[in-house]
Amino acid sequence: MSVVHRLLGFFVVGVFAVGWIWGLGAKLVRREPGPLYWRWVALAQVTAGLQAIVGLTLLATGGRVGGAFGGVLHYVYGLLPLLLFFIAHVVARSGDMSFVGIRGSRGEPIAIRAWTPFAWASFICFGLALRALMTGLGDG
16 A cells, blocks of 8 residues: 555645646736636545545554654645645635735735635645655655
């Protein structure tokens, strides 16, 4: 099962990379990313959830990441993307950034497009998943 977790880890990093690059590209060309982007969001969430389930199964069956501090970080890096995508859903549904404490200069809410929180979440999750992969492989 650890081979599956390792391979899925590389895939998760790639999926998150696609998401933030896609979001950046949409921002640069000033266009919506399109309906296929929402399928990517679903794929990213399912992939991250599946990776977490496989990782928690490994943990429950006695699997451990080497190093005391690195092991704890591996679990934090691996589970934070789930929380970030939850926050992205809340922010996207609200339509503004006030949920995360960002307001305009006069305290007014700043409107956002629904896809923007997912692009930001994928950017952060890319870094988290890459660090989780590095700690899991023993390189971090």
